[in-house]
Each structure stands twice: as C-alpha cells, then as structure tokens.
Amino acid sequence: MRLTCPLCGPRDRREFYYYGAEDYLNRPDAGAPGSAWDDYLHNRDNPAGMTRDLWYHEQGCAQWLIVTRNTVTHAVTAVDLVAGRQGAAT
Amino acid sequence: MPELIAKGPFDGVEPLVMAGLTLAPVEDGPIWSIALLPGGAKAAAKALKPLGLAFPGPGGISEKAGLRLVWTGRDQAFLFGDLPAGLEGAAVVTDQSGGWAGVTLTGPGAARALGRLVAVDVRLAAFPVGGVVRTGLNHMSAVILRTGEDAFEIRVFRSMARTCWHELAEVLRHLGARAPLSA
Numbered sequence: 001m002r003l004t005c006p007l008c009g010p011r012d013r014r015e016f017y018y019y020g021a022e023d024y025l026n027r028p029d030a031g032a033p034g035s036a037w038d039d040y041l042h043n044r045d046n047p048a049g050m051t052r053d054l055w056y057h058e059q060g061c062a063q064w065l066i067v068t069r070n071t072v073t074h075a076v077t078a079v080d081l082v083a084g085r086q087g088a089a090t
Numbered sequence: 091m092p093e094l095i096a097k098g099p100f101d102g103v104e105p106l107v108m109a110g111l112t113l114a115p116v117e118d119g120p121i122w123s124i125a126l127l128p129g130g131a132k133a134a135a136k137a138l139k140p141l142g143l144a145f146p147g148p149g150g151i152s153e154k155a156g157l158r159l160v161w162t163g164r165d166q167a168f169l170f171g172d173l174p175a176g177l178e179g180a181a182v183v184t185d186q187s188g189g190w191a192g193v194t195l196t197g198p199g200a201a202r203a204l205g206r207l208v209a210v211d212v213r214l215a216a217f218p219v220g221g222v223v224r225t226g227l228n229h230m231s232a233v234i235l236r237t238g239e240d241a242f243e244i245r246v247f248r249s250m251a252r253t254c255w256h257e258l259a260e261v262l263r264h265l266g267a268r269a270p271l272s273a
Contacts, residue, residue, distance in 0.1 A: 007148040007164055008224065012209035015226055059226040061148070061163045083164060 001074075003067060006081050008060045015059040021045075022052040022066055025082065048072050054082070099191035099251035109265035111203055113258050116192030116243060122173050123184045126165040130180035137176030149221050151235065160222050162233060190233075191251035195258060196241040199265075204234070204242055206261050214239060228257050 001013040021044050028036040045051075049072055055065045064082035069075065100115035107113075126134055126145070134145055142154035146161040153159070157171040168186065177183055195204060201212045207228045211217065222235045230250045235243040246254045 009149075009210075011225070014209065059231050060224050062224075063164055081164070 001076075003055065003065070003076060004079050005057050005060055005063070005065065006079060007063060008057065011057070011060055015057060016065075017056040017058045019054040019056060019064075022054060024054055025066075050077075055079075099248050100193075100255070103255065106259050106262060108262040109197075109199075109203075109269055111195060111197035111200060111262055111265070113255070113262055114194050114196075115255075116194055116245075118170065118187070118190065118192055120170075120172060121186040121188075121190055122169040123162070123182075123186050124159070124167050124169055124177060125163075125182045125184075127179070127181055131165070133180035134177060137174060137180060141174055146222075149223065151220055151222055160233065160235060162222075162224060168233070189248055190245045191248045191254065192243055192245045193255060193258065194237075194241065194243050196238070198240050200240045200242055203258075203261050203265060204244075206264075207257055208232075208234065212236075212242075227254060230254060230257075 002010050003013065003016055004010045023040060023044065026040070028040050049070055050068065051071055052066055052068050055067050057063050057065060066078075066080045066082055066085075067076060068078040068080075070077065098115075098117065103115055105112055105114035124134070124145075131145065138145060138152075138159070141157060143152045143157060143159050146152045146159055146167055148161055150161050151158065157169065157174070160168045160170065162168050173183065201214065201217075204212050208225055210223055210225045212223075212234070217223065217236055219236050219238055222233060224231070224233055226232065227234070227244060227246065230246045230253065232254070233245045237243055244254065244258070
C-alpha cells in the first residue's frame with residue numbers, strides 16, 4: 001500500500017502512522033452536551049465504501065494527513081494536509 | 091563548572107571503502123532549524139535574498155557560499171552554516187547543532203546500495219541531484235540529500251549514528267561479498 005503525501009510524493013505505508021477517523025478533527029466546544037462528547041470520543045461509523053481518516057507521516061515530513069479511501073475496493077482517492085484546511089487553527 | 095569534552099558522533103571511525111563505494115563520516119558545523127511562522131514567508135525571503143538563498147519548497151535545497159538550506163518539512167528547512175540575521179519575526183529558529191549525525195555514501199552504484207535500506211525510489215530519474223528526501227533508512231528517520239549522481243549525504247538523529255553506520259556498512263559488506271561471484 002502506498003499513500004501519496006501532498007509534500008513528499010508517493011510513499012510506502014510503513015512511513016505512516018494510522019490514527020483514526022477524521023471525526024477527531026471536529027472537537028466539540030467545551031460547553032457542548034455530553035452526547036456530542038460521546039459521539040466525538042466513542043461513536044464511529046463503519047462504512048462499506050468511502051471513509052476518511054487521519055494518518056501521520058511519521059518517517060517523512062511529519063504532517064497530519066486526511067486520507068480518503070474506499071474500504072471495499074481499497075482505492076485511495078485523496079490525501080490532503082490537515083494543516084491549512086478551512087477552519088483550521090493556525 | 092567541570093570542563094566537558096566535546097565528542098563527535100563518529101570519533102575514531104575511519105571511512106569504509108568496499109564494493110567500489112565509500113562510506114565516510116561528515117563533520118557538520120552549526121545546524122539551525124528554520125520554521126516559518128504563519129505569514130512569515132515574505133520576511134524570510136527578504137532576509138535570505140542578499141545571501142543568494144531562497145527558502146526551499148518540498149524536496150529542495152538552496153545553496154550559496156558555504157550556506158545550505160535544506161527542506162525538511164512543511165514551511166521548515168535546516169540551515170547548515172552560520173545563522174544570518176533578519177529571520178526574527180519571520181521564523182522560529184532552533185539550534186540543531188550536534189543533534190544530527192551525517193555520513194556520505196559515494197561511488198558507482200551508490201543509489202543501488204542505498205535502495206537496499208530506503209523504500210523511496212532513489213534512482214536518478216526519480217531523485218535528481220540537488221534534491222532531498224525525508225524518509226526511513228531501515229527503521230531510522232533520515233534526511234537524505236543527493237549531492238551528485240553517485241553521491242548521497244545521509245543524516246540521522248545523533249543517537250542513531252552508530253546504527254546508521256552499521257546498517258550502511260552491512261550493505262557495503264554484502265555488495266562486496268557478491269562482487270566476485272557476479273564478476
């Protein structure tokens with residue numbers, strides 16, 4: 001398996017660290033109800049098809065990446081930087 | 091205050107010549123990490139321009155008169171040499187001197203030898219002279235510069251210096267053992 005890092009180009013899977021669902025980027029506000037925190041921390045979809053998750057380019061440029069991939073076909077359709085995305089902290 | 095003794099990562103290590111390849115330690119001077127602050131690119135470019143340097147993009151190296159700027163990450167580069175003035179406010183600068191250990195691997199077929207430990211394509215067509223990759227050298231994180239068609243500079247965390255040397259020396263020994271068989 002290879003991921004094409006937006007900065008480094010195509011790289012072997014062993015260079016990356018898998019973190020989890022993209023949901024981790026959408027942290028609820030401090031005052032959000034418990035159910036929002038429950039969703040954020042524990043409840044995940046398990047889709048047959050497109051999924052988006054976070055990977056870390058540990059042995060490369062040390063960037064967090066959002067990988068869009070298909071759990072049925074194993075196709076990787078997009079790899080984007082977490083940094084600089086809309087609404088991201090600077 | 092006791093007098094501390096400065097020791098290089100490869101003190102007492104002699105260059106290894108085998109299979110037509112040479113593995114040798116590099117003695118680095120000061121190394122600085124230059125991490126651009128958000129919106130700091132313009133000010134950094136202004137400070138670097140009089141030196142004949144430009145902040146490198148991914149995989150790039152900018153070099154002039156003993157100063158070398160090597161891309162190491164998003165909006166980040168390592169400067170080898172003395173720190174110029176004028177980067178305050180444009181970038182976060184941290185001293186990395188002594189934190190990295192370097193070796194050179196040179197000779198015909200250096201790319202083939204390096205390819206035994208590195209999962210990225212280091213052949214000339216994919217990794218041209220004057221480029222840099224951050225990748226794994228076996229299990230170590232490494233910064234690999236291509237300084238010539240048959241010349242690489244490899245830097246790893248200083249704590250990994252001897253391991254890096256061991257791994258590369260092993261490659262040279264294996265290639266050296268094969269050479270008479272395939273002659």
